[in-house]
Amino acid sequence: MNDVPQALRERALTALSAARARTAALTDCVDEQDLTAQHSPLMSPLVWDLAHIGNQEELWLLRHVGGRDPMHPEIDSLYDAFEHPRAERPSLPLLPPAEARRYSAEVRGRVLDLLEHTTFEGTALLDDGFAFGMVVQHEQQHDETMLITHQLRKGAAVLAAPDPGPPAGPPVTATEVLVPGGPFTMGTSTEPWALDNERPAHVRDLAPFWIDTLPVTNADFQAFIEAGGYRDRRLWAAEGWDQIRRHAIGAPLFWRREPGGWVRRRFGVTEPVPAQEPVLHVSWYEADAFARWTGRRLPTEAEWEKAARHDPVTGRSTRYPWGDEDPTPAHANLGQRHLRPAAAGSYPQGASPLGVRQLIGDVWEWTSSDFEPYPGFTAFPYKEYSEVFFGPGHKVLRGGSFAVDPVACRGTFRNWDLPVRRQIFSGFRTARDA
Incomplete structure (x- = not known):
């Protein structure tokens, strides 16, 4: 049989x-x-x-x-x-x-x-x-x-879920990780349920770069606000500057400042902004401006995937940062198990071989890359899934959020959206040339 x-x-x-x-x-x-x-x-x-x-x-x-x-x-x-x-x-x-x-x-x-x-x-x-x-x-x-x-949605809370626990294991001490230069395999030709834009597997050769060990946190982003980041034209792409001026944007979506500090609305509940959670509900323009403010940049999509999948010891590209096994609750915050990101530094079992944390789950991470087809791309089973979105109008996000089910999240999975979008569960981390 x-x-x-x-x-x-x-x-x-x-x-x-x-x-x-x-x-x-x-x-x-x-x-x-x-x-x-x-x-x-x-x-x-x-x-x-x-x-x-x-x-x-x-x-x-x-x-x-x-x-x-x-x-x-x-x-x-x-x-x-x-x-x-x-x-x-x-x-x-x-x-x-x-x-x-x-x-x-x-x-x-x-x-x-x-x-x-x-x-x-x-x-x-x-x-x-x-x-x-x-x-x-x-x-x-x-x-x-x-x-x-x-x-x-306005109104009282109708959804509930337990909060993530505090980070397990020793605290993260290195703020950034060096990803060595050289070739790696990007995309997949073997993942059975991978979608057309993840295919085919192909080799990319990258220069060495540094990438944040953890996603940018609310505390990090609050420092950007307090330093006048939303008022400094030099930090912003032209379209982003136009957006924040036209819509009077001065903080992530759902944040507001009260006498006691910053609060946010989350699924019908108003609460203090948690300092150590990855920042959420920021547009690509906000992420890009923050990165410039720090003297860094957003990683390219290829850099993000190499940081997430490349094992420098074996030279393999794994399915996930931690290896080839499917995600478990010990690896990542996925599947609406919680209704918020876990604190930065969580899930040590989900770290990449180089020690980069929380690349899968918690928040979608903006990259600097436009959404484009891989070499050898073939639309399947219909052009409207991916092909009609290719081009400079959409930016790539990677890694998934707390709201993503594991079946729709893997090291090769590609999400994309307009750079103005803020309602999505989006955050980011930064990078720099080595």
């Missing part, structure tokens, strides 16, 4: 179930009014995400893999992310919450039947269960998007 299909089936089932449980938790905790409201023009109503998840699952698994007819073709255009910008979606005739839930549940029931009988053969979509992995990652990415919507 061939155990490979059964192992793939079990992996897909576990991942599909975990994603759907998280989707339910993010949508069952609010009432119908909250589900249908648009909490920010930057985000969709939660009910749109809920039905969009089901619609994409139907499209790729039931239609493309299973060859089945559309269940409700009349709704396809409503949930096409490229046809309707987020700001317009509340005006569409969307499925009400109860119908959206029924539709997604009906799709899932049919998908589980398909999964039970698939042989994982015949098309590239089925190789290594890729189509199921793609759909799972899509749902988890929308779960992170919905968590961002929860952060933007």
